[in-house]
Amino acid sequence: MTGPSAVVFDTDGVLLDSAPLHAAAWKTAFDGCLDSWAQTGSGSRRPPFDADGEYRELLDGKPRYDGALAWLSVRAVDLPPGAPGDPPGCGTVWAVAARKEQAFNRMLDTGAVQAFADVAPALRVLRTQGVRCAAASASRHARPLLEAAGLLNLFDTVVDGTDAARLGLAGKPDPALFLEASARLGVEPQDAAVVEDALAGVDAGRRGGFRLVVGIDRAGNPDAANALVERGADVVAADLLAAVEMVCGARP
Incomplete structure (x- = not known):
């Protein structure tokens, strides 16, 4: 054979x-929303995003929406899906994914x-x-x-x-x-x-x-x-x- x-x-x-840039961008996206989610009834303020273990287990290699949904589900943050055109934010899964994309693009601007x-x-x-x-x-x-x-x-x-x-x-x-x-x-x-x-x-x-x-x-x-x-x-x-x-x- x-x-x-x-x-x-x-x-x-x-x-x-x-991969470290993607993990850092996800941390920016998630951690920046923790207070907002707590204030809107999504529960008490949760621990910050783990850019090592959680990134590797839930996000690495996945499309942005799938990764965002996986992490939000594990953290019991219940958000509506939204739509692919949602601007960066904390109110929908697509908005959180866009928030990550925005952070990643900013990091790319600082170096190749x-x-x-x-x-x-x-x-x-x-x-x-x-x-x-x-x-x-x-x-x-x-x-x-x-x-x-x-x-x-x-x-x-x-x-x-x-x-x-x-x-x-x-x-x-x-x-x-x-x-x-x-x-x-x-x-x-x-x-x-x-x-x-x-x-x-x-x-x-x-x-x-x-x-x-x-x-x-x-x-x-x-x-x-x-x-x-x-x-x-x-x-x-x-x-x-x-x-x-x-x-x-x-x-x-």
Whole structure:
């Protein structure tokens, strides 16, 4: 049996060092609403957003609305859905999601998101092995950020949040985003690998029937690595070069 002939990479936290910005933007969005929610009857003022554990468990890798709804549900904050055009605020789920987007855009204005140093070398190794590569992300920022980091030309295709909205692709842990990427590569899921750092992402890779699901734990956190395995990762790598070795090692 041959190994994967294509790899679908998550973007935030795998290719780009943008996960801390997303977590910080969510913290700005949620913590800024705590007093408002308490005053309007959504309960007493709750603890601040946990930009580590709560971000990783509830938000990482998900579309903005899905992530906002997941956190609000866990925190028992009952808000109406609202509409995608809601301005940033605290009164609807879409408004909270817009508040996060506003905070994230402000952070981007202060400096570019950097690619991890191991990304370009790892992608070049795959190219020499004849492995096709795709980047996939629920974020509408993914394509321009990859271009700004000088990585866009190293991928055969990119599926981002704009594509997901246009095609009506469900967010992770639904595998739709990854399945679209593998379809664009002309490869069946059982002949492809997924590389992810998010719990929802490895779950999506497993649900999609991908040959190999590689979790990334750059922080070297045993608990985080175990959680990735529990949610669907076949193996966990410390960085992208190690992940690529695992993919190439599965080849004849």
